[in-house]
Amino acid sequence: MTTHATRVASVRSWPVDIALREPFGISGGALSVARNLLVEVVLASGTSGYGEAAPFPAFNGETREQTEAALAAVAGTLVGRSASDWRELAVELDASVHAAASARAALEMALVDALARERGVSLAALFGGAGTELVTDITITTGTAAAAREAAGRIAREGYATIKLKVGGAPLGDDVGRVRAVVEAAPGCGLLLDANGGMGTADAALTLLAEIERVGGRVVLFEQPLGGDDLAGMAVVASRARCPVAADESVASADDVARVAAARAASVVNVKLMKSGVAGALDIVAATRAHGLGLMIGGMVESSLAMSVSACLAAGVGGFSFVDLDTPLWMVDEPIVSTMARVGPRLSVASVTAGHGARPRSAVTDRSA
Ligand SMILES: [Mg+2]
Structure with a gap:
């Protein structure tokens, strides 16, 4: 070459x-x-x-x-x-x-x-070739308790072990009601809460956790309870919560990881390509490991194209404890052909032989025309 x-x-x-x-x-x-x-x-x-x-x-x-x-x-x-x-x-x-x-x-x-x-070569190999398999959670977004119950039942039947539940920005009672509905419909699933910075105060975040425990919920991670800049508040939640706290909005660079670690604001970092680009994500991974924190891979509302890149990065680099690569499931007819395999919660990039293995349908059409 x-x-x-x-x-x-x-x-x-x-x-x-x-x-x-x-x-x-x-x-x-x-x-x-x-x-x-x-x-x-x-x-x-x-x-x-x-x-x-x-x-x-x-x-x-x-x-x-x-x-x-x-x-x-x-x-x-x-x-x-x-x-x-x-x-x-x-x-x-x-x-x-x-x-x-x-x-x-x-x-x-x-x-x-x-x-x-x-x-x-596949991107997973280019990024280190540590592995090819991942297990993702699936999200229940903000909405009603009835919608959350219906979604949770379906999710449990599909074999997911972890439900990511969007919380915050609503009265505490609403969130507790949604969690109760999810716990009743999917009692075996762990809960990954994500407030996207919307809990307001550390006390509110801790109260939500206590209420969830009271209704029998098992929280495996609490993502970004407070705003991206509120590292002191995040640290209060992190020090008092029984579950680990993750930084998402707080981290868009390796420098941010150092700040989060110094403030003891979180023990897990959510890596997203849309926050940092690919090289920045690798820098964030390195910083996260250097500070002894855990790794999560996530994304925005991305198709199988960007999610294939994230899967190749997480699998290829290895060591990601939390995987949140579910948004293609929201899409009615994504304009993407992807080689990445998705069976329920299991993702595999083993069949990706070159690059990330995904292509836009329109480009495929253009070329064959
Ligand atoms: Mg998040």
Whole structure:
């Protein structure tokens, strides 16, 4: 493989609207259509790599419009550069469009995918080849107790061991009622709570945990009870809760991991490509391990394309204790063909032989036309 073969010949991106079966609600708001963007990087050899941006306004304020603007601003700067230098290119993208994290993530995904396909290796192998199998949780978003009960029963029948339940942003009694419904419908499942920073106070978070214990719920992790900047409040929850606390909104860089560790604000870090890009995610993994914290892999409302990259990263790097890669299940007709296998909670990238193994359907159609 010559350097010429991995030189970027072109970069294009296009929006995709993916309808969701039901709104994906978190404490900050709900999403009923995933307004994502797909990216294709074509190398001089003719090999393509694909990426996805999934801006989630209710999570961190990123919008499709900002993401499109960022892609338009920097896509051209990659032309003529080598995909082999993707980590160096990631640093440059971070410097030029830092705030547009999902745009950076999409471009980095497409670069590493193209590189891995050119080399004929899977991304899981490129990231270290530690393993190929993962077991994911599944989410019950904000909503009514009746909806939570119905979803929990279905989830238990499908063999999931862990239910991720969105909490916060509602009266405490509502959350307790939803948890009670989930516990009754799926008594064997562990609960992973995610407040997306919406509990308000440490006392409220601890009260919710006590009430859940009272109704027989087994909480395995409490993600981001308080706001991303409220490390002191998070530390109060972490020191008093019986379950581990995870930092999600609090961590978008390796420096953030150091701050969380110093404040004892969490003992687990949720790694998401949409917060940090691919290179940033690997830096976060390294920092998380260096500080003796646990690893979780998650995502925004992403199709099987971005989720395949995350699965390759988590499986290839290894050591992830919590896996939350379920959002393709929300999508009515995702415009993606993916080699990643999904059987109930079990994900496998063993059949992915090159790159992340996913492609946009439209690009497949374009090529065969
Ligand atoms: Mg979260």
